Amino acid sequence: MIKKLLRTLNPLHKLEKQRRAFIKRGDVPLSVRRYFETPLPNSNTPLSELNFVVLDFETTGLDPAEDTILSCGMIEINNHVLSLSTASHCYLLTHQGVKPETAVINHILPENLTGGLDQAQFTEKLLITLRNKVVVVHGATIEKRFLETLLGLPEGVHLPVIWIDTLVLESSLYVNKHNFNVDYRLFKIRERKLLPPYLAHNALADVVATGELLLVLMQEIFPQGDATLNQLYTRSTPGG
Incomplete structure (x- = not known):
């Protein structure tokens, strides 16, 4: 009884239930649903046996209803190795144009988007990779x-994706638990870990x-060594 209750409370078990419901929905495009037909990995899978893909979008702003994706980067991690041979980067065609205020930050200019992928091409590339x-x-x-x-998901419907958030992982460390002045920007965390600038x-x-x-x-x-997916995912879930 206790084991069954614990399994029900497991966040990965909940996500797998969400996945099964997701692929049965009639209001989610079939072109999207078919990429999520495979069950999620077992929660006890060692991290060394998982395939990770790191994802980043550069956008024209913070509101997906008003803004658009300008570029995307992806790279895979397999058996604890960051595989540079899997790295990819692409620009997206957009009719919205580039906003001056974001161009100052990400240095993406209209000419960079020439020859970029259209939405259908990008969506297909993204779903194949994910x-x-x-997803990290x-x-x-x-x-x-x-x-x-x-992907055109209905409001309130979320992708059944295992998200690992390095910002949340950093905030979960004991040294940061009760410190409200920690800077969680990527470059600042890397500085604290003595990783090189980028x-x-x-x-x-x-x-x-x-x-x-x-x-x-x-x-x-x-x-102490290789952990499990459940341990990492729980740690990466806010409040976990």
Whole structure:
């Protein structure tokens, strides 16, 4: 009875139930549903046996209802190795144009978007890469919201994706638990971990930087060796 209750409360068990409901929905595009037909990995799967993909979007703003994705970076982590051969970066065609205020930050100009992918091409590329992967981000809100808007999901319907958030992992460390003045920006966390500087606000550079940070955090959080998916996911869930 207790084991059954604990299993029901397990966040990965809840996510698997969400996945099964998701693929049965009639208001989610079939082109999206078919990428989520495979059951999620077992919660006891060692991290070394999982396939991770680090994801980063550069956008024209923070509101997916008003703004758009300009570029995307992705890179995979397999067996605790950040695989540079899997790194990819693409620009997206947009009719919205580039906002001057964001161009100052991410240095993406209209000419960069020439020859970029259209929405259908980008969506297909993205879903193929994310399929059957654990998705790693730094500050998951942007990627989650823009991805769900891009895929045309109904309001309140969320993708059955295992998100690992390096920002939340860092905040979960005991040294940060009761310190409300910690700077959780990616470059600041990397400075504290003595990781080298990188080109911030470039989607490709950001995914490499985030992937490196994840590997450092996993070593710091689980110094005794390989942990399980459930341990990492619970730690990466706000309040976990």
